[in-house]
Amino acid sequence: MSHKEIYEHFHPDEKAFVDRAWEWVERAAERHETKRTDFLDPRQAHILFTLANRHPDAQVLLNGGSEKAERQRAIVAPDYKVLDDIDMGIVILDISSDDRRISELDHGDYLGALLGLGIKRDKIGDLHVSESGCHALIAEDIGNFLLGHMKQAHRIDVNVSVRPLADLREVKVELVEQVLSVASMRLDGVASDVFRLSRTKIVAPIKAGRCRVSWKPVEDPSFQLREGDMVSMKGFGRFKVLEVEGVSKSGRVRVRVGKFV
Incomplete structure (x- = not known):
C-alpha cells in the first residue's frame, strides 16, 4: 500500500501516529512480531483498526480494563496468534486520603497530579472518580514510580496503592x-451554546487547534456536527451530540446534547 493511500483518510496532524500504527501492523504481518501499545484514545484505536483491516495477516485486540473503557491498550499481532490470554499490563492506582476535601476533587485534578509527575498521558487509561478518591487505570510499568512519588493531588495529601x-x-x-435551539449544526454555534460563551470566544480556541470532534482535530469553526459526535475543547470541557430532534418552522435546529461533568 502506498503512503498516499495510507494518509488519504486521516487528518495531517495524525500523520505521526498513522506512521507508528502502520509500522506495528507491518511488523505483525510480515515479521510475526506482537506489540502491546500504551493507552490509545478512541480515535487512535479507530486508526489502528482501519490500518489492520487493510492487511489480511494482522489482527488487533483492544482492552482498557473495564467493559466500556474509553482509553484502551492494544495488542497488534499476526493473524494466526491466539490473543485470549494475553496480559494487557493494566493495573489500578488506588488514590485515597484522610482529608475530607478529597470529595471535592475531579477528573482534572487527579489527571493533573499524575501528569505533573512527568507521567505521559498514554500511560494512563480511564479515571474512575468518586467521593472517596480515584481508581486510575495505569500501565503496570509505572506503578512503582507512582508509589514512591505521588504524595498530593491538588494540594491534598493522598495515599496510593497498586491493586489488581x-x-x-x-x-x-x-x-x-x-x-x-441552534441556527445550524456548526461547531462554533453549538459549542458556544453548550459552554455559554460568545461565538467569538469559541472560535479562537478552535482555530488554535484546541478542539477535537470524535477525537479528530478540527480547526474549522463551520464544521458540521452530527449525532453521536463527541466534542472536546481543551480548557472548556466535553460534550456529546445525543440527538438531532428536528427543525422548527422558523428553521432552527433542536438538538439534545450531554455535557460531561
Whole structure:
C-alpha cells in the first residue's frame, strides 16, 4: 500500500501516529512480531483498526480494563496468534486520603497530579472518580514510580496503592443533558451554546487547534456536527451530540446534547 493511500483518510496532524500504527501492523504481518501499545484514545484505536483491516495477516485486540473503557491498550499481532490470554499490563492506582476535601476533587485534578509527575498521558487509561478518591487505570510499568512519588493531588495529601483490575471501583460517567435551539449544526454555534460563551470566544480556541470532534482535530469553526459526535475543547470541557430532534418552522435546529461533568 502506498503512503498516499495510507494518509488519504486521516487528518495531517495524525500523520505521526498513522506512521507508528502502520509500522506495528507491518511488523505483525510480515515479521510475526506482537506489540502491546500504551493507552490509545478512541480515535487512535479507530486508526489502528482501519490500518489492520487493510492487511489480511494482522489482527488487533483492544482492552482498557473495564467493559466500556474509553482509553484502551492494544495488542497488534499476526493473524494466526491466539490473543485470549494475553496480559494487557493494566493495573489500578488506588488514590485515597484522610482529608475530607478529597470529595471535592475531579477528573482534572487527579489527571493533573499524575501528569505533573512527568507521567505521559498514554500511560494512563480511564479515571474512575468518586467521593472517596480515584481508581486510575495505569500501565503496570509505572506503578512503582507512582508509589514512591505521588504524595498530593491538588494540594491534598493522598495515599496510593497498586491493586489488581479485579478490585476496580467503576464509576459511570455522568452527562448533564440539555436541549438547544441552534441556527445550524456548526461547531462554533453549538459549542458556544453548550459552554455559554460568545461565538467569538469559541472560535479562537478552535482555530488554535484546541478542539477535537470524535477525537479528530478540527480547526474549522463551520464544521458540521452530527449525532453521536463527541466534542472536546481543551480548557472548556466535553460534550456529546445525543440527538438531532428536528427543525422548527422558523428553521432552527433542536438538538439534545450531554455535557460531561
